[in-house]
Amino acid sequence: MTKLAQWLWGLALLGSTWAALTMGALGLELPSSCREVLWPLPAYLLVSAGCYALGTVGYRVATFQDCEDAARELQSQIQEARADLTRRGLRF
């Protein structure tokens, strides 16, 4: 099953469960406190997902490592390499 198919299945399953429960289609009479929570649940989950995404990306950008040492090391190795290669006869 492709990832897209998995997502569609998952959404269809959750969506139909939610619809069935909120519209009382299965003949289940849930207490009104349950229904009050259930009804806005998709919107709530969407907003939470958005916040999670923003938070995660923000955190990852903030902690993105800047490899200053690597850049410096590369620079000095480039000098070393050029000197060594010239000694061995390379014409740049």
Added chain:
Amino acid sequence: MAALEASRISPRSRREPKGRAPRQDKYSVLLPTYNERENLPLIVWLLVKSFSESGFNYEIIIIDDGSPDGTRDVAEQLEKIYGSDRILLRPREKKLGLGTAYIHGMKHATGNYIIIMDADLSHHPKFIPEFIRKQKEGNFDIVSGTRYKGNGGVYGWDLKRKIISRVANFITQILLRPGASDLTGSFRLYRKEVLQKLIGKCISKGYVFQMEMIVRARQLNYTIGEVPISFVDRVYGESKLGGNEIVSFLKGLLTLFATT
């Protein structure tokens, strides 16, 4: 280190070729080049240094796509300096794709492991012994360098570039759940037969090609290990990440999402 291990060990990965003792392992480095006259001697020098110091057996295959700047001439000089058993020149007439460059290079590779990397000094050969050790440690089919985990990182990216990178990676992880943290990276070690099999299955280009390789590898239950690497981008200043590339990345990502 344990946190970086791939989550699945499959029977396939225990199938080491019989009779090949570890000291007979040979690593073929594929270097596709286009206009890398300045960088090629430096990357080769660093590769030779890294392999000599770690003692692993190696060869470097330079696949130049008819560079007009004299890359081939420099490659020939390097072959004279280091010997034609270490430096193999396998050029092509004009600029063809990366996938075909790998196929071309592999035809001439005598190693049982293939290392792919960029020739512009953004990937440092000092990580190759770490890749090799990681591969042996977990008997992985693929070892991928990651900029996003452990002490991996990037030098030379501004905030905008970092944001784009993290957002793209986040969307990719959510949609594809690939089992590897850095999908667009191209610094990897593959078992030769694994790379051959994967290239046969991949159809995309550019960034997406590298992503597709990992996705197909997951489909085929190959095991993937990761090693944090530092990526020193000296090219970004000249070639900003344009809208075109972002669009083609998203198209490629959605295609993979819908077809794998």
